[in-house]
Structures are given as C-alpha cells and as structure tokens.
Amino acid sequence: MKGQARKLALIEASWWFTWVWVQAFVVNFAGFTWKVSLTDAVVSNFILGWEGYSIVLMLKFYQPDKSKLYYLLLWSVALSGIYVLAVGFALGIVFEKNAPYLVFLDNTILLRFGFSFLMLAFIAVLGWIWFYLQAQQKDEERKADVDKLSREAELYSLRQQLQPHFLFNSLNSINALIAVEPARARTMVQQLSDFFRGTLGRQESHKVTLDEELEQLRLYLEIEKVRFGHRLKTEVFMDEKAIGTMVPSLLLQPVVENAIKFGLYDVTGEVLISIQAGREGNDLRVCIENPYDPETPSAGKGVGFGLTSIERRLYLLYGRNDLLTIEKKNGKFCACLLIPQTT
Numbered sequence: 001m002k003g004q005a006r007k008l009a010l011i012e013a014s015w016w017f018t019w020v021w022v023q024a025f026v027v028n029f030a031g032f033t034w035k036v037s038l039t040d041a042v043v044s045n046f047i048l049g050w051e052g053y054s055i056v057l058m059l060k061f062y063q064p065d066k067s068k069l070y071y072l073l074l075w076s077v078a079l080s081g082i083y084v085l086a087v088g089f090a091l092g093i094v095f096e097k098n099a100p101y102l103v104f105l106d107n108t109i110l111l112r113f114g115f116s117f118l119m120l121a122f123i124a125v126l127g128w129i130w131f132y133l134q135a136q137q138k139d140e141e142r143k144a145d146v147d148k149l150s151r152e153a154e155l156y157s158l159r160q161q162l163q164p165h166f167l168f169n170s171l172n173s174i175n176a177l178i179a180v181e182p183a184r185a186r187t188m189v190q191q192l193s194d195f196f197r198g199t200l201g202r203q204e205s206h207k208v209t210l211d212e213e214l215e216q217l218r219l220y221l222e223i224e225k226v227r228f229g230h231r232l233k234t235e236v237f238m239d240e241k242a243i244g245t246m247v248p249s250l251l252l253q254p255v256v257e258n259a260i261k262f263g264l265y266d267v268t269g270e271v272l273i274s275i276q277a278g279r280e281g282n283d284l285r286v287c288i289e290n291p292y293d294p295e296t297p298s299a300g301k302g303v304g305f306g307l308t309s310i311e312r313r314l315y316l317l318y319g320r321n322d323l324l325t326i327e328k329k330n331g332k333f334c335a336c337l338l339i340p341q342t343t
Contacts, residue, residue, distance in 0.1 A: 052123040072124040080117040239278035254306035263290030292333035
C-alpha cells in the first residue's frame, strides 16, 4: 500500500513539473520573458497543486457514493473559483508594475478557470476511483479473513464432534481392563496419551507428510486393537511415489474409524482393514477398505458421520466435491480420498 502511494505521489509530482514547463512555454509564446513566464507557471500551478491535494485529502476521509458523484464537480467548480481569485491576487501583487502582463492576466481569467476546472475534476475523479478501489480491496481482504475464520471454525467444530466419541470408547475400554488386565490398561493409557499429544499441536488446515499421518494413524490403531483384540487386523501399503506427499493432518483417522465401526461391530470373527496409498497423476489417492455385509443392522444406517465430515472438510480445504468416492462391491466397502498436491 505504501509503495503504491509513493508511486502515485511520484506521478503527481512529475505531472506538476511537466505542466509548469508547458504553461511557461505558452506564456512565453504570448510575448513575455522567461522570468515572467516561469513565475506565472510556478505560482499558478503551486496554487492548483495545493487545491488538487486538498481534494485528495477530502476524498481520503469522505468518498461520495455513486449517486452523489456530482459532488466532485461541485468541489471542482468551487475550487476553480478560489483558484482564479488566488492567482489573480498573487500575480497581481508580483507584477503590479507590469501593465501588459496585468492585461494578459485579466484576459485569461476565464481560460484559467476552465483549465483549472478540468484539471481539478480530473484529479477528483481519479482520486475517487483510487480510494474506491482501495476500499474494495480492503473489503475483499476482510471478507476473505471472515471466510477463513468461518472455515476454520467449521473445521474445528467437525473435529470436536469426532474426537469425544473415540475418547469415550477408549476410556470405557480402559475401565474394563483395569480390573482384569491392569498392565494392558496402563499400556492403553500411555498409547492414548501419545495419540492426543500428537493431535494437540495440529490444526485442521495444517498439512503433514503422509508418513507422519500414517504414524499418527498407527497410534490410533494400536488403541483400537486393545479394544477389539485379535479380531482387528490391519495392513498398510504405500507406493514409493507417495512418499513425501502432503495431506491435511488427522484426515485419515475418521475414515478408518468408520471402517472399523461398520466392519467389526456386527461381526464376531477377524476383520481386515486395508489402507492403500499411491499417486494418481499429480494427486495422492488413499483408499481404506473393510468388509461389508448389507444384511447387518449397521449397514442400513449409512456410512456414518465420519465420512460426511471428511467430505465437508475436503470441500472447505480444496473447494471440490469430488474428492471422496465410495464403492460397495463384492462384500467390500471402499472409501477413496483424492488429495490434490500443490506443485
């Protein structure tokens, strides 16, 4: 902003200096000496410059709306009247003994009035456009800030709705283990502590490498394996090309939690949760697969809040609705995330 203001001031100064010489040439062409011509030009443009500056100051504190733009013309007319009076008074004193010049001054009053009106009106319109664009830019920046805060608040709200559910389940499991397997209960408490310690410093819009995200997911799965015992089996496949890719932090846990919920809750045997990550063009594709039986009671309840929240979160982060796809085929439920990678 300051750089733009300096640039504008430099343009105005250059314009003023140029017009001083142009007016001096015109007066000199009318038959007066260079001393008289330069004096006329400097005094006239000094007064005109201050009036132009006063218009800019007025516009800085008050910009008439589009329905009152005629105010700019009224200001220009009033200041043009003041201009010719000030120029006539100042140059009349300076050249009080130069009769030919005083006659020239009287004969050019209307011309000076018209010229000053055009210049001041131009400055007024240009200044109004300048401040109008600056106000528009500030409004856009303010709207962008509000939109960003709104997105962050919604992302935080989504996160808050997910974490308590996992915490309550974990605490219930720890409570059940305390009496029968205190060593496993202590292990689970430590794992739960490590998991939440890893989540506290992360924000929903913050991005981490896929390796970091999978490590946090490993902590989550270790806790869940204490709850479900030998029934929960997991496998993770990560293509070499996916190493170093970036993902929004804590994005995968709700998807895996959804897979566990709809894969294990109505099943008594072992269940395998598969996580596969690879590149698809310039994007990262992560698929979480779990067994699916449409006849179980939980299958009729839909895919759960976890996937709904992930779909919403991906839209807030990337502005796209096609980044989460779901497929039910051959007894498998597969949720795939497409995560754009910035180049």
